[in-house]
């Protein structure tokens with residue numbers, strides 16, 4: 080997520096911007112985003128947590144951390160509002176809901192984000208109570224449904240993965256209304272991905288191993304340790320996997 084955020088910043092060069100997120104138990108992305116803020120930039124960070132016990136647990140950490148405890152940073156014990164609330168400035172929103180694409184959840188997102196914004200949504204990819212869902216979501220699946228709902232934005236990619244703790248299948252999808260960012264992401268992944276071809280069988284084997292471990296829900300750290308990969312190498316394989324999932328898997332073709 081942080082790679083996409085860095086790309087977004089480098090390409091769209093926002094000066095006054097919002098970052099919207101659900102940090103849950105980890106403030107890693109949020110802290111990195113704050114560290115990247117430079118002189119002359121004005122970033123508002125809006126973090127939401129709907130569960131009181133989770134908010135209470137992390138509120139003192141937020142208050143004690145000098146990066147998080149500053150003007151323009153908000154950690155609220157509230158539900159994520161509709162993203163149109165941030166339409167006054169370019170926004171990078173990571174709605175890491177990991178919940179079902181229920182009517183209440185899908186209604187949070189529409190086309191009314193400010194120009195040069197990015198929206199990343201994660202939904203559970205398997206639903207226990209499909210009867211509670213919109214018929215169109217059931218019929219088409221969360222990604223197709225959101226592509227249709229966000230028709231004024233450009234779909235960047237979707238990636239399936241498993242939730243670290245519970246192993247629940249999830250899908251992360253990214254959209255933007257920045258034409259320049261679309262161009263860069265479509266030309267090639269932000270991360271230089273390996274050439275995984277028939278003429279390079281070792282890399283193809285390694286790629287399949289990486290995909291298998293991701294699908295089993297292994298963390299990045301465990302995959303790197305198990306396959307003796309460096310961070311950037313793993314990022315390259317993950318980018319190649321994303322392209323394969325997008326149906327654009329020229330790099331992975333066996334022939």
Ligand SMILES: C[S@@+](CC[C@H](N)C(=O)[O-])C[C@H]1O[C@@H](n2cnc3c(N)ncnc32)[C@H](O)[C@@H]1O
Nearest residue numbers: 101102103105127128129130157158159175177
């Ligand atoms: C999957 S976790 C976030 C993980 C985090 N982004 C990370 O990188 O580890 C989602 C968190 O958001 C909270 N949450 C889920 N839906 C929400 C909503 N609609 N509004 C506010 N908080 C929500 C959950 O209680 C949970 O703590």
